[in-house]
Amino acid sequence: MRFLSEYRDPVLARTLIQRIQTTASRRWTLMEVCGGQTHTIVRQGLDELLGGAIEMIHGPGCPVCVTPLEQIDKALALAAHPEVIFTSFGDMLRVPGSSCDLLQVRARGGTVRVVYSPLDALELAIRTPDKQVVFFAVGFETTAPANAMAVWRARQLGVPNFSVLVSHVTVPPAMTAILDSPDNRVQAFLAAGHVCAVMGWTEYEPIAARYRVPIVVTGFEPLDILEGMLMAVQQLESGRHEVENQYVRSVRREGTPPAQDLVRQVFRLGDRQWRGIGTIPASGLMLREEYADFDAEIRFSLGHIHAEEPAECRAGDVLRGNLKPTQCPAFGTRCTPEKPLGAPMVSSEGACAAYYNYARFRAPAPAAEVAS
């Protein structure tokens, strides 16, 4: 198929793998930031094909995984409300809250609908004026413009029964938090191509310079990822630490300014809790004052909902890259996709689910230095 099979060509993949193996003079440690990239790596068996030439640490870029438990509990409370039609991207539906998940709320009578776009949720609100329609606005900079657009349009059109439960996060503060961590082992990053398609890469230039770490803006198909890895390894071997762009077919240095403008118009930066990681300053997008009417947390007075994460779930270590999913004592035993302890085992982008679904068959990874 055009634009798909070209990026999955086995002959080119083998060539790239050989080049990575011959270029790397040692086993470098790379982090792919985005959960979509983690899935390509494990789903296509790229880690197996590389034969240990480089170590891949799976980063925190799974929007479903880092959405804090508290926000999930708020979503569950909203979905259970008799006047609310709760709308969400599909993979939020099985993420466990403190008590249950959205699918179970639906089985008990709540109205939960999967939408592919926040604008579909807005449409639903316009068509269903006697119900409150709430959209679960989660994700990184990739989903932020569309979510901002829905809120902006709702305000333009004066749709009184539409609101959003916001849990937006941004990538650069998370990368900085990982690099600042005393047990950081990441030597180079594959940055998330779709995030950069919106934001460009100027934000990453100071990070690369300050931490002397190569950052390669990388796509999501197998050949994208292998090429991104090769570019990162080449930088490490030659002692460079620059921001390079592998994903040239989608990303420009300045990104997509109209999308950025819209995001800035609707959202402001704020401190945000990341599930399993903790609060990262100025890492979240919150609705601006002038859009407060569309904030479901205010409209439904959800401020009293607080939640503690289960102690046994090591999602934080997995999301920070300190623990491979297969090294978690609960992996595949007390924590499976049917009975998840944490979100990384549920989401299709979650590292634990990727290993469970696609790779649990292979030998477990050798024990790494796990930070205490």
Place this chain on the structure above:
Amino acid sequence: MTAIRYDGPACALPLTDTQRVQLGHGSGGKMSAALIRDHFLPVLGNHYLSQLADGAVVPIGNRRLVVSTDSFVVSPLEFPGGNIGTLAVHGTLNDVAMMGGDPLYLTAGFVLEEGLSLDVLDRVVRTMGHCADEAGVQLIAGDTKVVERGKADGMFINTTGIGLLDATFHPGPARAREGDVILVSGALGRHGMAIMAVREGLAFESTITSDTANLTPLVALLRAAASEGIATLRDPTRGGLASALNEIAQASNVGMELDEAALPIPAEVAAACEMLGLDPLYVANEGVLMAIVRPEKAEAALEALRTHPAGAEACVVGRVVSDHPRYVVLRTAIGGSRVVDLLPGDQLPRIC
């Protein structure tokens, strides 16, 4: 608006231990299996039911009957390539055929929702008559019930199929063994994506049509060409090829190896799946036959399938192996490998 009262935890992890039926229980994945294992078999289980097959083979005198029943719920009722009636006839005929039976009779029960257009009902019934005639089976008993508006999705249909078993033909889920070849009769994923495309309002360059088809002619061709060499037959409907192969791998205690590059997934199905974040291996088919065939009969079986229009694109997609018993592993196009497991519940579309 008044604030919501939220009284803290209402149900405990683990999440699949639910006290209520969820949609995932109908997905054909692990939740469906658990529902049958925990709530039906302990009470209703017997020699026939416990085999968990698509139907049962029961002796009546010196003849053996194949009986299979299936219920059809689909929204929209009419879709490109067919309607709920096509599925109700083909689905049950195919289940009888996969057990090795020659279908002879059908019964049908209809649950109709108040307000259903009689034009739609007429179209569905006409289609059922046409499909039954084409397959040479008679619809010999029926029932209708009407429920209040909102209590059914337009209409639900249950059909039961009755056929006779050929004494020399014994395909079964536990008969796969190392070295066998896995064949499919044609393109994968068309039915499920035709439905999804209509539901999601996706406009593709070419419309995906459901593959709904009567598979009995293909079974007859296979039986003539490779009778004793056919280990297992399946029509991979709900849960797709992945779920069917997992069930057979477990029933036969063997491993399965699929070759991604060989999977006949049409470009428009692959594109729709990419767009919606779904895996075509788990998408329903309604007119694909999967056969597990002894290696020495594989070529003859393929040639036989290809003589029929519905089997023109028949191909080999994988092999039965002794490694990794009870697991299905996909050899990816790029040369890696991954496990293709049963899904816990329904496939959920990805966020981005």
